[in-house]
Amino acid sequence: MANQDLLSDQGLRLDGRRAHELRRIRCKLGVFSQPDGSAYLEQGNTKVLAAVYGPHQAPGKKSNHSEVIVNCQYSMAVFSTGERKNRPRGDRKSQEMTIHLQQTLRAAIKTELYPRSQIDVFIEVLQADGGNYCASVNAATLALIDAGICLKEYVCACTASLANGNVPLMDVSHLEEVSGGATLSVASLPSSNKIAFMEMSQRFHLDHLPKVLDHALQGCQQIMSILDKAVREHLALVGSASDWGNIAK
Amino acid sequence: MLTERVFMRKTKRGNILKIVREHYLRDDIICGSAICKHCPVSMQNDDDIVLVANPSAESSLFKFPIYLVPDTNVILDQIDIFEEDAICNMIILSTVQEEVKHRSSAVYKKFRDIVGRSPRHCYVFVNEHHKDTYVERKPGETANDRNDRAIRTATKWYDEHLQQSQLNIPKAKRIRVVLLTNDAKNREIAQNEGILAISVDEYVKSLTEHPLLQDKLKHKTYEVESSKNALFPPHLSPAEIHEGIKSGALLQGSFMASRENYLEGSVNVEGIEKFVLIQGRESLNRAVDGDVVAIRLLPEDQWSAPSEIILQDEENDPGDVLEEETEILAVKAEVEKTPTGVIVGIIRRKWRQYCGILQINQVSGSTRHIFVPAERKIPKVRIETRQAEHLKMQRIVVAIDNWPRHSRYPNGHFVRALGPLGDKDTENEVLLLEHDVPHSKWSEEVLSCLPKLPWIITNEDYERRKDLRDIFICSVDPPGCTDIDDALHCRELPNGRLEVGVHIADVSHFIRPGTALDKEASLRATTVYLVDKRIDMVPELLSSNLCSLLGGVERFAFSCVWEMDHNANILETRYHKSVIKSKSAMTYEQAQLIIDDPTQNHEIAKSLRHLNRLAKILKKKRIENGALILASPEIRFQVDSETHDPIEVEAKKMRETNSMVEEFMLLANVSVAEHIEREFPECAMLRRHPNPPQTNFEPLIKAGENQGFEIKTDCGKNLALSLDAAIKEDNPYFNTMLRILATRCMMQAVYFISGTVQNEEYFHYGLAAPIYTHFTSPIRRYADIIVHRLLAASIGADSTYAELLDKHRNSELCNNLNYRNRMAQYAGRASVALNTHLFFRGKTQEEEGYVLFVRKNALQILVPKFGLEGTIYLNIPKDNSRHKPGAPVFVFNKDEHTQQCGNIIFHSFDPVVVRLSLDSTNVQREKLVFELVKPYIEGFSVEPMELSVDDNDDQKASDKVSESTPKRPIGNADENKPKKKKNKKTKK
């Protein structure tokens, strides 16, 4: 497996991208009416729905008087993977992912603004094709914005890996994840250049870390501008009934 | 910039899955032509423009300059044509590249190499990801049709694209794009679509300036194979084979032709312990050594045994007939039979290019000739060439194209000539090619990795390394050795213990991971020693200078230092990088003299005596543990310093000092192995020598039994003991011969990565060591470099890097190392054989020899002096010259394995005297002839010569005799570096 060439002599990856290119990202805010905020985001063939409920009153026992509780649930449709999953959530992987998401989002939400409250963020992965965590974070960011929750800034996530042992790849697909080496997932706050979360799938040699990390962060930066554009467009559209559309421009 | 297509693929993994992958189509892929004015400029990088603006118009078929677009089959079939520089300015479509890669990785590798050569002007165009050239598969279209369409689409696009940039050039002079395909139907469709298309044959023939290129065309026969005059039964179709293997009616395995009998071979089938025997031309059914074949087992009553006959295909193309084979097949019933089968189909051809010579067709003017490969396992090949006269005295390379049913020999085509026959360099080249030894010149890139001269040791270096310059360190090596990679010392410590140090050249200091030098060294894997030539693993500046631990100069070393008591028990082990200054670089002989000379009492002498004493203890311990002492005939040549022809041959002498150095190297290797395995349990590079299966020992046990000795093979220790006990007073060489036989029973020792094998399997059988590695010869073995890096990382002297700890990558590396080592070993042996031939040129010599095996029609003789093995044929009915009426008749006794003639009986291990001479009647193929001198058999043996060979004129030349340069000139590229270990772990 590992010897498969992820990068051709012509510098193209298996799907035709170059090493530093993201997959196509398309997204939409406000796809549902019942949640307070919702978003749909696809990054290549990874497709994710995010819904945000809240802030609402936190149940008594969990309530925290100084900051908001961020409650997440990561769930995957059973048909989202190549081979059918047996259950959508509750397995180890999903639970781990839930915790990771929680960590990441708490770093971005201005938690001190909502004491004794709770924000629910529900992620539903419709199609999984690599970088599930990243797509989830990016979708959650949009849904939180749609719900009008105060964020410090956009929180974006991107993966990076190594091809042929030394060339960093940005935003790896599922195929590259399984046939390549370790994959690094990074969530960052791109404007202030902070790293909110980082995880790797396997052992990774320290020598490679800086350049791979650098690539992942660049990816986050690019994703942020895509998300920002989407938010602006959405606002212009929503606000066009009133006079916002012109203001936003 | 990106567009996207999703395409579906279903794969079968027990289940049928639908797989969806993204497929991005781009608009930034340029056409790579220098004339183009339309490709996105921002993307243009001068390196990417490889197609020249003025391609030559050499083809007589086109009056305008052209670029070629070859299709997949053209590349697969005619790869040899593409080796020629005359074929250039090609556009390689990614569709084609992928298909080639998929169909044949060997061709792909070659092709990729060709494409990479800059004077070829080959541009790889990624048509599959270009927005204008991507085509979607249509319903009902086969994958092949789709690819053909993709190729046509891309060709058309190119042609039109280039026209746009040439609007100001007259139409007749514009560059056009031509599709090169041998598929007539595809050509027709292409022409209808307005694409220029041509077949390879037409194109090559139209290159009037390169008429000889035609020789290299591979001939595809389209003749209908009529079964009327077919010599061979037809092969089953792939589907039938597939079906048969699935149902168990057929078996799959790799075919190995017999070296001794060209009408016999065996197939190694997984799941069957014994090799399946294949006998007779029809049963072999056109299989060539290495092919993966499908066989059908014969019913047990038709089973046979390997014939005891040695048979070579000596005929001069007798036409497409098969001679009588009854003789080979007639095997008497009482012999133990082995599973026998017939080959019914070929699953995968493993044809490669073969070195050999041309056997000219007697009919003058004919272009059809027979090619005789150097490798005896390979059948002769028919080729067509117009340059036979020129090639007949040359070594040439030929590739096999096909083997039709009606043809006795396969058809092939000429690839290239290597040089004149009998020329030393040509022969060496053949040897290196046949054994796949990389031996090209060092590339600029590799040389640029070398340190700049003058090389000085900086203060920083001194600080980082332990300074051992004051210690009395010396090295002991064979005479003439220039790549000294080890040095030793021993001194008494104030606390009464002994400090023993093994200092190994610090090659990993110079070869940094990931550099071009490192990659080249890891590819070469080992230094290859031929009799008169050394093919270095690292450039000479390192191997003979900066790394070599020469006497009197400061060098970097990696030291392994033990504190021992006087009984050679290790009390403490330390590893560190150091700077040493060897006090003296000695030969084994010099060292021995110092040890033996009681008047010498300087530091070095003391050190050597301590070492010698400890080594003896170590050796004793080792043998008690069950380490084997095996033997193989080892010889060295004395080579004329001017002509480089061998002048004299002598068997190697072993001195105490050889064994002394060997013991400490073993000890260092074991210590390091234990250390790195502890530090890197998942990714340490180790070496193991598997236990040979008991069946391997059968010939040895039989040979012992015939002589009245019981050889116990249940464990290494018993084997060693019973070998020690098998001594015959009247035949001092008997024991050595048994050990030679034992050596041939052994498995090959291999490198492996600790995480990939169970702990119990780390065992090294030959050395009786539970764990072993290679640490002591980094100048000539790449494995040692890896071990150095691991050790350095573990003691904090150097940093790790990702690949070093990558288990899978290293496993692949091990595969390469093992392969190269084996090949180096074979090449070494072949070189010895080659030089033996040279030595006997124009010479006849009588030598003592021993019968190694008794065969049904031959005796196999070993001549210890030359380490030579040869055959004396008995009862050869075909050879009329010798088969006179009344000639002696030999009777073969199957049970006792003896040949009897009159009252003379030949047993295995019997001493004989043979006459050796070189049969040069066939200039193209010299061979060494063995003739029996003693015991004398009327009408068979030759008369003893009057003159002794020693009076030969060559002796006069002895004053200019120089020792051959290589340190280890014989075929032992394995660790059995003679000075270090006698243990051969090689199975013949």
Add this chain to the structure above:
Amino acid sequence: MANILLSDAEKTFILHGVEEDFRCDGRTRRDYRPMELETGIVSHASGSARLRLANTDILVGIKTEIDVPSPYNIDKGKIEFFIDCSANATPEFEGRGGEELAQEISDTLAKSYQSGQAFDLRKLCILPGQQCWKLYVDILILECGGNLFDAVSLAVKAALFNTKIPRVTAALMDGGNVDLSLSDDPYDCNRIEINQIPILVTVCKIGDSCVVDPSAEEEQCSAASVVVGVSQRDNKSFLTNIHMCGVGSFHQETLESSVELGLSAAEKLDEELLIALKLEEERFGKYGKKEIFGFLR
């Protein structure tokens, strides 16, 4: 089901509206809300569909697997329904919160598909007794706006219509092993005959009247409802099953008229669905590809 807090006054308003045959959103009792349907939106499932009925959002993905037929039905394939109530719909579904509801719907669905007349499992058999296809019909409820049964059954039918099963040929080898060979052509696949596939219609009793396609608010006002499974054959409607839910009870006549209402609604609904699917099929064109809107529209 998702709880929506309604005041008594609101409930009364809805109740009266239904009685007057003039519901809150202006529909009559027999009217459906507008629906949106798209098929093939989950590209790596064998078949998929998304149905949006007002606020109710259903995504169905169908995956195929090779399985061994059960010993009792050696010539039949298998079909399995699995419903997942996503927490996106309501926080109450978080964790295992939606399981009860999911179970109820999937049971009803499975029952209505049980009859060989409604769904022919024999078509899914590859080699009797040895190999068959198993269809996993996985339903994801993304938003609840009432009338889940109808929406789910329609989405499933659309997804089945969209399903392409690769064509395989099976041969029995020596030793009882089965060798499956897959067609090399990705376009070479089998479709599922959907004409007889049942749909579910919920008839909701509000006060004394019955309505179809209740909104979430209307469901709050209803004590009992009946779900009928209807399969079309030879231009006739057949009941495949009847399922009652809710805490209340029906009068015999009310039940009969409810079933009658359900049947007639189902006929109309089925007709419309087939028209929509035909339109959808045309969009796919020759190469079986089309632009997918999904959630981006």
